[in-house]
Amino acid sequence: MKPPTEGLLVISSDPKDIGAAVRQLLGDALAYLYPAALRAAAGAGIADHLADGPLTAEELARRSGVDSGHLRRLLRFLATRGVFSEQPDGSFALTTAASVLRRDSPAPLRNLVLLFTDEMYWRPAGRLDETVRRGTTAFDTIFGAQIFEHLSKDPAKNELFVDAMADLSVLEHTGIAESYDFPASGTVVDVAGGLGGMLQSVLVRNPGLRGVLVDRSEVLERHRMTDPAVAGRFELAEADFFAKLPSGADIYLLKRILHDKSDEEAVRILQTCRAAMNESARLLVIDIVVPPAGAEQPNPTSDVLMMTVFEGKERTEEELAKLMSAAGLRISRVVATPSAMSITEVVAL
Template identity: 45%
Template sequence: MSPEAVADEVVDARASSAFLVNESLGYLFPAALRAAAVVGVADHLADGPRTAAELARATRTDARSLYRVLRLLATRGVFEEDAVGRFRLTAAGDALRTDAPCSARSAVLMNTDRSMWLPTADLSRCVTEGTSAFEHLFGLPFFEYFAQDEDTADVFHTGMAAMSDAENGPIADACDFPPTGTVVDVGGGHGGFLLTVLDRHPALRGILYDRPHVLAGHRLDTPGTAGRWSTESGDFFTAVPEGDVLVLKRILHDWEDDQCVALLDRCRAALAPGGRILVVEAVVPPGNAPHQAKALDLLLMAALVGRERTAPEFAGLFEAAGLKPARVTPTPTVLSVVEAVAV
């Protein structure tokens, strides 16, 4: 090898090493994003730019430390620092305000909560042992821990509702609902998606099905939906309310294949004649292109027992549950509508 080729190889190796070192520091951005969300910085920038010192007084934080957090977030377009050291909200950062339309603050707090964060630091355990890291760290499986920790459960369910708010409309528009009948939102949380569906389809009725402590925070009681909804509580692995359309939005990815098949079997038994099951999930695409499903898959691996799936993997679950795969409809969000009917 010529001296020039050796020199080029050394330069390439240094560049690759620098790239990987920089990638290994990537966790500091969500850490900074969480810090800004916790203290509510964005709420104090709604009326215009302010210095870190002014923001520190408003948020009762340390000015120098706050400045360093904001400076990093400015490199990613959440805030923008001007020539005199004042920070302003960008279009992206505006969604961090508590009262912003489709605020992401609760979702950020959920995704960076220690119940999500700590297991991901132990991914090597998942890789070597083929199991979730959550129970090792917290002493209980994910949902059992949430059932006995009210504060963490509230962070999770509020965060899921916030994460869903921006996607509910486009997903509801992509779904093929009948003109009349009953839609059952299985494991539907606070009911944001079902509310959107009922608002768009005035002749439909809806049932929100979840655990009692989750249903306590439902959002269905609006003038436009009066008399067209009800809530039912229970264990969806045991039984599911009957309906013409059963929706499973961000549910199957929480569970192992055999649990998904059991749940889908309960849904098949609850379908009215000619009914359909709509599984709303991120479908992992082939190839090397970035997709949020590939990142969320690791979060699921670390904290739960489920995973994100490809379209053929969903088809396999349907067939095992006595269902026929129908179609996969992409939406403008990261989620798709994967449809199944009874055989």
């Protein structure tokens, strides 16, 4: 009787399959060259230079201050991935993928590419084996502090981080805001809400609500809450989510906050939220909720990123419930959104 194979991985002995596997793994082992090439193109502003039409590598090099021969080879490489295209006359043009690297793109990815390929992300990834061995990120051993402390000492990197997170929010906040039934009136506090994209989206769709954008002063002074529909309906509040938050609001938002924090830090933040909440208030935790084992993962890359660069993780509903309980809170429901993230609605115990 043959052993059952259902549900098990099958290893092929077919030379064609083995050859394909070899090519796959060799390509994967060199895959870091692709984000490096993306970073070089984004940093040189190539997409912006091509906004008015195709240009030769020589003209692009002149405008961006790089070597034309190396730029041509770089763009040919990126063209194999659909980022830029080489024309029959040897010039290069934008593709849809390349167009989102433009500074004025409605789906702006330039800052995100520059952040995700920065040494803050790149170097810890190169020591992922160390992270797996010791169970904590290698970020502090590389940079002398964990990432948020490191950012606090580097204004330029901190601005890039804040801008990139705000640009990421542009791609997702509409669907998230439309997925939850907000009250007809009341106050929404967006905790560490960055430049305000999420809060603005909520207020635009719920004209009876008022908002409070909470963050550090240097972030608040660059807020993007400029839609006329929210004029006069929000205020800015400098606060520390480890210490004290504005009290008495109806809704508190924590978007992309808990997932990059350790369990201990997450509980401290939740305790601060609980101290600010009255008995009828709701806390909306907007993060990926990892499904049960065997189910399709919404964004497995994000979880590896959280353990590589941060001290956080993407959590299951059970893991989130433990954090809530430790802070005097409980999960009332989980609401799906069009993005990879869910809205975990939390109330007081």
